Amino acid sequence: MTRVASIPLQNTMASAIQRAQADLAVTQQRISTGKKALDYADLGSVAPRILSAHAMLARADAHAATGDQVSTTLSIYDASMSTIDTATGSLRQTLMQAIGTGQTTGLQAAIEGAFHSYRTSLNASERGVALFGGGQTLDTPFKVDQLANLIGTTPATVFTNDQVKATAEVAEGQQIQYGLLASDVGNDLFLAFRSLAEAGTFGTTPTAAQSAKMNEALTYLDSGLTQLRTAQADNGLRLQQIDTLTQRAQDRSLLWQDIVSKNEDADLAQVAIDLTRQQMVLEASYSIFAKLSKLSLNDYL
Structure with a gap:
């Protein structure tokens, strides 16, 4: 049909x-x-703007991630220095009491314990890298492991860090130097421990030579604690600065994410x-x- x-x-x-x-x-x-389109060609005239937004988003995310990492490192610095401060501050009190009373019972144990905290904190690491070592990673920043081995040493022989301080870009064109070195943080405290090591093992009553070394160590402890606390205060200011810049980077990231989403999603x-x-x-x-x-x-x- x-x-x-x-x-x-x-x-x-x-x-x-x-x-x-x-x-x-x-x-x-x-x-x-x-998504609105499979590729940028389908976006037409807005594609260049979206590509630019993606680039700015990537930079903001990178700055935020770097800021988070640096903030973690600075927090570990702070914790390590706080440990040293507590240990050596306590040792200072014990040492002053011993000098005042002329009795050194328990002083040797206090010295050994404070030295252990000092050494361990200066050799703190993050992901296997010594924090106070500067740019070198082959040796621990403070290499002496026994108090008695400090006798006859110098800063050059006990501190193995170099002079390279870590820096990071946490904002557009803004480099922040945040690294700390073992020799900068703990030099005078090392001198205090060396004086105590050179005094020999303390018994119940110190000898005249030991008393002289105790007073010498007390002087180094005072300057060493000032040195340490100054470094810790500077570290705290950097931490505040890093946290502020990181928050700004995260805010920029959210802004660029919104721009990309409005044009792509x-x-x-x-x-x-x-x-x-x-x-x-x-x-x-x-x-x-x-x-x-x-x-x-x-x-x-």
């Missing part, structure tokens, strides 16, 4: 179906990816509406095409 529907009409309907299918495929893709609520509408259009197109295909002269005779 000859059909009434013409080939041009069928071609028109077939083209409409293909367009509806293509539109639906794009919408389904947006739902699955959550699909409006899923609108996409869902479009999906429903396009499915209805496609189903209607199928239905109309099917009806046109079935038309014949019998429908009009």
